Each structure stands twice: as structure tokens, then as C-alpha cells.
Amino acid sequence: MTGNTWTIFKKELLDTLRDRKTLMFMLLIPTLVTPALMIGGSRLVENIMKKKAVERITIVADEQSHARYRGVVHRWFKEANQDFIFRAALNIGLNQLAQQDEEIPAPSPEIYTDPVVFEEWLNEVGDYMTEALSGEDLRERLSEIELPEGSPENSSGMSLGDYGDTMQLFVDFYTVGLRGLAFVDFETPDSIDAPSADFVSDGIPEEMISQPNGLNIAAAIKSKKIQGYLIFEEDPTESLTNESRTMPVTLWHDSTLSSSKEAETRVSRVLDRTGKLVVISRLKKRDLSPDFLEPMDLKGNTNLASPSQEILAAVGGFLPYLVIVYAFLGALYPAIDLGAGEKERNTLETLLLAPQTRTEVALGKFFVILLASLVAAILGVASIAISFYYIIPASVMAQANIQLDPMTVIAVTLLALPPAAAISGIFLAISIFARSFKEAQNYIAPMQFLIILPPLAAMLPGIEMNWKLAMVPLVNVSLLAKEFLKGDINWGYYVVTFASTILLAAVCIGYSVWQFRREEVLFRT
Amino acid sequence: MISVRDLSKVYKVKKKGEVVALQGVSFECRPGEVFGLLGPNGAGKTTCLRIISTALKPTNGSGEVMGHDILTDPAGVRTSIGFLAANSGLYARLTPKEVLRYFGTLFGMEKAKLNARIDELAETFEMTEFLNRPCDKLSTGMKQKVNIARTVLHSPPVIIFDEPTSGLDVLTSRTIIQFVKKCREEQKTVILSTHIMAEVEKLCDRVAIIHKGQLFFNGTVPEIREKHGDDLEEAFIQMVKEVA
Incomplete structure (x- = not known):
């Protein structure tokens, strides 16, 4: 990060953290509301x-x-x-x-x-x-x-x-x-x-x-x-x-x-x-x-999967999906605020006339959105993991012996990085293109389907990771998680997944920089 | 020192085709001089100022700011000007002090120097009391003071004000007018776009009048009076009518 990118990053982060709306979406919903709904919902069903x-x-x-x-x-x-x-x-x-x-x-x-x-x-x-x-x-x-x-x-x-x-x-x-x-x-x-x-x-x-x-x-x-x-x-x-x-x-x-x-x-x-x-x-x-x-009976206890592996396979399939949904939610408001919001408040012209380059502006903003997206994804997954402790009966949990060790946290973070980067890049580009906050929201709303559906499709049985799919952003994360849970870690796929995501993010940032240079985008109202 | 030669700007507008916003505009303004840019709404004043500030590229023509070419050396131009855009906004959730620090850092000012400069400007514009209040809690006048402080923060030799007093009360306007006078004393080059004739009379050493993208008068206030009579407003209306 250059000095100017760092200056912009710090300012945008401060600005974002002071925005209650963003904090609600980034922190409160994933950490409090979702677990409350999950725990409350399961208790309610139990009582009924x-x-x-x-x-x-x-x-x-x-x-x-x-x-x-x-x-x-x-x-x-x-x-x-x-x-x-x-x-x-x-x-x-x-x-x-x-x-x-x-x-x-x-x-x-x-x-x-x-x-x-x-x-x-x-x-x-x-x-x-x-x-x-x-x-x-x-x-x-x-x-x-x-x-x-x-x-x-x-x-x-x-x-x-x-x-x-x-x-x-x-x-x-x-x-x-x-x-x-x-x-x-x-x-x-x-x-x-x-x-x-x-x-x-x-x-x-x-x-x-x-x-x-x-x-x-x-x-x-x-x-x-x-x-x-x-x-x-x-x-x-x-x-x-x-x-x-x-x-x-x-x-x-x-x-x-x-x-x-x-x-x-x-x-x-x-x-x-x-x-x-x-x-x-x-x-x-x-x-x-x-x-x-009963002339025949298939005997049990010949299952090679341990109880913890069975739980991981059942719950873990949703992990990439959750990561992507929370990464989406976390990036949403900061992205709109940092791009279209700056136009709406009439501060963009002034900012672009300061001596830093437009790439530095785009990068500074991108990193703040990425951070928000990552934090939301990690908090969201963590809070859901914690809610499962309350929902799954203690006897099953004890059998499963699942522990939240640092390696798991690192693995989830690594898993969250590609979708968060892809989503942040796409949102920044849309937000800078949009005339106003409202217009940006209108553009991003239909993106939900584009961003959330392909990874869901990738979760279907029968679709396996290969070199071509490893190059498709978001879909590759889903497939990578699948591989991960099966225990086959092919680092080649990991590298391709990261590379394709970085490429997508770079293209989006490049597009944002280009938008910053376009007079009709900057001054249209 | 600003000089522009034969500036033209053509916007391409969907469905309407081409719109000429500026046509063959040339002028010069020198250090220690306040140069007034006059014209009705939509005359092309803002386009002209944006070209000088390098926010827009001219379709034709050239210009220089303190020896930096606006086409080949936009970065050099930007460091030597302070630009106050019309309706310029502030970051609502930041305080004036944070806004000033942000821009000061982007302009490469050292921390100690920057802090001293912020204190100095806070005193000049009587901002000390609200320096640590979030910007969305400030009145229109307070906001404009912060904007002007931000414009001149890095002590640029050239200052461009696009309608700095629009919507302000008499007291705040006066502070700003006095500040512009001070800039002139400090041998700065100041361009001021306005349509308030009283300000033109008080401040401007020379005046250019733009209408429908063309500059059709460039001279001093006494020169206008000589040609069109004592009432400046009346003179302005007459001149605009003559062009139309």
C-alpha cells in the first residue's frame, strides 16, 4: 500500500465505522440476529x-x-x-x-x-x-x-x-x-x-x-x-x-x-x-x-466416517454458501457509501483534485470494503458455529468432538478471502458507476442472484472441482470447500482459485479507476 | 498566474447530440489580482473552472497554471491550486479537523505543519468552537468555512472559488470576502465565479463576462461603468441581452 492509499484506507475505515447502518449490517445481524433467530426458532419448534x-x-x-x-x-x-x-x-x-x-x-x-x-x-x-x-x-x-x-x-x-x-x-x-x-x-x-x-x-x-x-x-x-x-x-x-x-x-x-x-x-x-x-x-x-x-439385515458400525466427519459433511456443505452470503452483506453498505455516497455528498470532485492518483483512491476504498466483507463473513460463520452448539443436543456434540482451533479459523478466513475480494471489487465498480445511493442499491439488488446462485449450484452432488471450474470466481470457492471437507487438499486448485479471484478484483478495480477518469460518470447527476 | 487560450468544451449528450458549453475562451489572471468570472446560470463558468482545475479536459485550446500545462502536467496543476467547487460537500460523519487532516495528508503536508496550519485557519474562520463536531451537525455557513479552509489548507498560489458565498448569510459572506482580500494582499492569484454584483464591485480587479459559452467582455469594473452606466447589475443585464 502506498502512503496515499493508506491515508484513504484509514479515513474510509473511520467513516465506515461511524456509520451505524453499516455496523448494523456488518456486525449486529451476523453476530446477534442470526443466532437469536436460529436458537429461538429451534426452541420454538421444540416447544410446539x-x-x-x-x-x-x-x-x-x-x-x-x-x-x-x-x-x-x-x-x-x-x-x-x-x-x-x-x-x-x-x-x-x-x-x-x-x-x-x-x-x-x-x-x-x-x-x-x-x-x-x-x-x-x-x-x-x-x-x-x-x-x-x-x-x-x-x-x-x-x-x-x-x-x-x-x-x-x-x-x-x-x-x-x-x-x-x-x-x-x-x-x-x-x-x-x-x-x-x-x-x-x-x-x-x-x-x-x-x-x-x-x-x-x-x-x-x-x-x-x-x-x-x-x-x-x-x-x-x-x-x-x-x-x-x-x-x-x-x-x-x-x-x-x-x-x-x-x-x-x-x-x-x-x-x-x-x-x-x-x-x-x-x-x-x-x-x-x-x-x-x-x-x-x-x-x-x-x-x-x-x-x-427379516431374512436380511445390513449391519451398522462399518461406517468409516467418524461422527465429527459426519457432522462436518452435513453442516459443512453450507459453509461456503454462508461465507458468500455474509461477505455480500458485509460489503454492501460500505461499497455503496464509499462510491455512490461520495458522489451524492458532493465530495468526489474535491477528492479527485487532490494530488493522489485515482488508482490510489480506488485501492484505498477497495481495501475498506474487503475488510468489512471479511469481518462480516468470519463473524457470521463463527456465530452460526456457536449457535449450533446450542441447537445440536449436547450428547451429539460430545460425540462429534468439534473444536474451534486456530487452524479452523485460518482455513475459514482463507476460504472467505476469494469471495470477499470478488464481491468487494464488483460492488466498488457498480457503486462508482451509479449516480446515487439509490441507484447503486438498485444495481446491486439483482446481483444477489448472480453472486449467490452459482455457488449454490456448485454444491449439487456430482459437480466436482476441475481446472476449468477453478477459474470461475465464487463457484470455485464452493467447490474448493467441497474438496476441503473431503480431506483432499489440492493446492494447485487453491492457487488457481486465488489467482482467478485476484484477477477479477483487479479488473474491477481497473474498471473503477477508468470510471474515475470518465467525465460523464463523475459529473452526471 | 493562470492563462488560458481558446478553450472549448463540447459535451456529448445522448439523444441531444453535441452541446457546446464553452467556445474559444481566453484570459489571463495574475498574482495579486482577483479575477471575477461573471455570467448567468449555465453560461459555462463552472465548465471553465473545471478545465483549469484539470477535472475536465478541454475539447480544444490550452492553458497553464503557475507554469504547469493543464493537459500535460495535471498533477503539477493540482498541487498549485486550491479549488472550491460549487455545492462542495463534506464527509458527514467526520469532524472538520478530520476532514482537514485527511486532505492535508493527501497534499503531503507534514503532521506538525499541518496541525499548525489547521489552528491558524480555525482562528481565521472562527471555527475553533466546532472543529471537533461531526460535519452533518454544522450549519451551512460553518460548512462553507470548513470547505474554504480545506481549499487553502496547503497554501496554494492559485485559488479558484466557484460561487463561494451562495446561500450564505451576510456575516459569513463578509468573513469570506475579507479572506479573499487577504489572499490578494498575499499576492495569490484568485479566480472567483459569482453572479452577485455587490461582490464583484467590492472584490474584483478584473472581470470576464461569459454567456452561452462565449467570453464577450474582459476588463475592469470602471471600464464596465464607462460603457454601460453606474448600475452594475443593469449593465450586466444589458450586456447579456446584447449578446442574445
Whole structure:
């Protein structure tokens, strides 16, 4: 840098740092707003999911269908009790899960024989557990449950986590028993009122609304008063013994309404889990092992990628994209301010009449834009990396063992340099060409697509780095990152990527200098 | 010392073709002299001054500033002039002191000298009070004072003022007029473009009148009076009408 370039650089940097708008875009958005949105967004989704899982829904069913549905859930329970660890650990497990002062009332022996008593007991358990249950860490909490003392399986202090199949039964107790039955209110079809006058029945199948009270039920689902209408045409106790046919079950619902969709999810889980257990017991009866249904299995744990490599491959693909987006945002305002802004404030003529060369002016400005772009890219990537620490569960993070060491920082900086330089050069040229701040913004807005789309395309699978693509600015950064993550670092590509970017930046700076000499550009208003 | 010979400037304007902004203008102004450039809006005054300052290249003609040719030695010209453009702006987020330091450094002034010069100019233009205030917080008059201080910061032998008092109150105008007089005493060459006749009377040793790109009068104020009567404004209007 010559003395004059340095003088211009210092002044433009000071000017840029005093501009609150620029600082907002350069620092605040990448470092605070994006992580806040990411963390807040993921928490919000998590909370909605949790609430949805324990939400009480209302299903319409006549008494017979209700009883038959209850019979299916009870059938699941009876099958699950074939597992004697499940049987032994049930109460202890429920009490440990509920974590309340009062113990969940011990069930009467009738729950194993009488489905009505079973449903009453489930409702009681549900009342104790609504607060305690949350879908995400259920497995984790279950795995810590200590098995009852004295049982043969607990001779060496085993916990539920050591028995995968039993733990799955506990998870199913939650999805089938609690979500499928205890958190559901049943109403009879004739208790549903006539629809309001403005209900439109268009699009609802004729055979549904022509049923007795069918129109009322459809209207009640559409208006979110109830979530579904359940019909069991056959008695499951009989149907499930008949091994040669599938028992039909009907559920009216509206998949566009989230609670009604939830009703469909719950009923289909109940049928699915119970069906699986019924199949296993059918196999046992014929002295067949469950393996009868699974002739082949692809064994896990032969994956050569470590957990940290898997995370890098999943998250790392977005790295160049993020770098480019933040480099773009960081360069945007300084570039417009330093070029078009100087024209708008009527300071350019005075500056160009000072003795320094126009190349020195263009370079001084370019380096400030480049710095802003780089800082924004690095801060943006860093803050997203930090937000991932909060979003990805701690257990996964611990496995992955990702550390932010100086080498990673240097690698990201090196990765950010080419796109930042290319973007800074392009923006400076546009900004100097533009008459005013507004005009510069108008020119740069469509550039977003030109700058952000090609690197995105390069992220598609199948597109690999080669010498030709290494010469295409921005696209080469994407491909270079791809190579980087695969662990093949071809320094030749790195050099070509840098060289092509420096060339582009140089052309842009040259263009800017030429603009500075053009009378019609300098003095047009 | 400024001398220009036969300056012409033709702008190429899209759709309209060529627009002649200046045609065959020649004049000279000497050290210790304030040279007034008069003319209605759009007459070509600013184009003429921009050519002298090397911001624009003439289509035809030549010129010299303190022995530097405006075509072959623009860098030499730039170091020997101080140029105040019409409507010249300031960096809103910088303070006057920072603006002055920036330009002083670009003009290659040493730090100690520069600081002393800034203090001196701050006193001349009564700027001490707002020297460290951001420029966008200054009044029009304060801004113009900073602009003029910036123009003469590097003590150039030639000073070009393009409408320095436009939009200013009487008090600030007076400070500026007194400063121009001081420049004359210091044997500087001053070109002043204006259309305020009172300023012309007070300041200008010689006057050139430009209209529609052509110079049609070059002489002293008494000479104008001799030809066209005592009222300078009336005389100016009459002369412009004669050309049209």
C-alpha cells in the first residue's frame, strides 16, 4: 500500500465505522440476529412439538367403536406384558419418569384383564405425567431408569438402557397408551351439533356427508371442535385372531389442520405398534422367531466416517454458501457509501483534485470494503458455529468432538478471502458507476442472484472441482470447500482459485479507476 | 498566474447530440489580482473552472497554471491550486479537523505543519468552537468555512472559488470576502465565479463576462461603468441581452 492509499484506507475505515447502518449490517445481524433467530426458532419448534405431543384431542366414536379401539390399546398392553422386564419395571419406571412427590397410584390387577379399568388407570397415569413428558429426551430419561431390585435381570445393577427392546416398549407405552388413549377425549356422534350456516361442504366426499350425522361431524372437524371420527366396523378380539385378513379401521380427519393431523398420527401409531406385537405373538405360536420376517439385515458400525466427519459433511456443505452470503452483506453498505455516497455528498470532485492518483483512491476504498466483507463473513460463520452448539443436543456434540482451533479459523478466513475480494471489487465498480445511493442499491439488488446462485449450484452432488471450474470466481470457492471437507487438499486448485479471484478484483478495480477518469460518470447527476 | 487560450468544451449528450458549453475562451489572471468570472446560470463558468482545475479536459485550446500545462502536467496543476467547487460537500460523519487532516495528508503536508496550519485557519474562520463536531451537525455557513479552509489548507498560489458565498448569510459572506482580500494582499492569484454584483464591485480587479459559452467582455469594473452606466447589475443585464 502506498502512503496515499493508506491515508484513504484509514479515513474510509473511520467513516465506515461511524456509520451505524453499516455496523448494523456488518456486525449486529451476523453476530446477534442470526443466532437469536436460529436458537429461538429451534426452541420454538421444540416447544410446539412438545405441546402437540401431550395436547388433549377429541375424537368422535360411537360406544362400540370406542370400546373396540380401547380393546386394541389393551391388546398392545397385554402383548407388551409378555416381556417380563417391562412387567417388573412398569411402576418403578412410571414413578421415576413422573418425578413427583406423590406416587402414581399402584394399578389393580384388573388392568390386565379389564380394558375399562385399564383405560381409567391410563387416564390417571396421564394426569401425573403430562407435565413430565417431553418427546425429545424421553429415551435418554428412560435409559437411566434402574430396574427393580430382586428381579433376575438386575443382579448386577442394570438399568433400562441396557435392554433396548424393553426400552422401546416403554416408549410405545407413551405413544400408544398415553398419547393414543389417555390424552384423547371421546364423544358420541349424536352429541355433535348441526354446522353453522356458512359451512361449505364442497370437496368432502358424498359418501361421508350422506351418513347419519356425517355433515355435522365433517363440519365439526373443519371448525376444529373435534379432531377426528373413528369407526371400527369389526371386533378386534375376533379379527386379530383371524390370521388371513386385515381388519379395516376408518378415521375421518383433515390433514391440513395440525390437531386433526395429530389425531391421525396417534391412531395410526396405535394400530401399527399393536399390529407389530400381534405379529410377533403369532410367530411365537408357530415356533417361529421374529427373524422369520427379516431374512436380511445390513449391519451398522462399518461406517468409516467418524461422527465429527459426519457432522462436518452435513453442516459443512453450507459453509461456503454462508461465507458468500455474509461477505455480500458485509460489503454492501460500505461499497455503496464509499462510491455512490461520495458522489451524492458532493465530495468526489474535491477528492479527485487532490494530488493522489485515482488508482490510489480506488485501492484505498477497495481495501475498506474487503475488510468489512471479511469481518462480516468470519463473524457470521463463527456465530452460526456457536449457535449450533446450542441447537445440536449436547450428547451429539460430545460425540462429534468439534473444536474451534486456530487452524479452523485460518482455513475459514482463507476460504472467505476469494469471495470477499470478488464481491468487494464488483460492488466498488457498480457503486462508482451509479449516480446515487439509490441507484447503486438498485444495481446491486439483482446481483444477489448472480453472486449467490452459482455457488449454490456448485454444491449439487456430482459437480466436482476441475481446472476449468477453478477459474470461475465464487463457484470455485464452493467447490474448493467441497474438496476441503473431503480431506483432499489440492493446492494447485487453491492457487488457481486465488489467482482467478485476484484477477477479477483487479479488473474491477481497473474498471473503477477508468470510471474515475470518465467525465460523464463523475459529473452526471 | 493562470492563462488560458481558446478553450472549448463540447459535451456529448445522448439523444441531444453535441452541446457546446464553452467556445474559444481566453484570459489571463495574475498574482495579486482577483479575477471575477461573471455570467448567468449555465453560461459555462463552472465548465471553465473545471478545465483549469484539470477535472475536465478541454475539447480544444490550452492553458497553464503557475507554469504547469493543464493537459500535460495535471498533477503539477493540482498541487498549485486550491479549488472550491460549487455545492462542495463534506464527509458527514467526520469532524472538520478530520476532514482537514485527511486532505492535508493527501497534499503531503507534514503532521506538525499541518496541525499548525489547521489552528491558524480555525482562528481565521472562527471555527475553533466546532472543529471537533461531526460535519452533518454544522450549519451551512460553518460548512462553507470548513470547505474554504480545506481549499487553502496547503497554501496554494492559485485559488479558484466557484460561487463561494451562495446561500450564505451576510456575516459569513463578509468573513469570506475579507479572506479573499487577504489572499490578494498575499499576492495569490484568485479566480472567483459569482453572479452577485455587490461582490464583484467590492472584490474584483478584473472581470470576464461569459454567456452561452462565449467570453464577450474582459476588463475592469470602471471600464464596465464607462460603457454601460453606474448600475452594475443593469449593465450586466444589458450586456447579456446584447449578446442574445
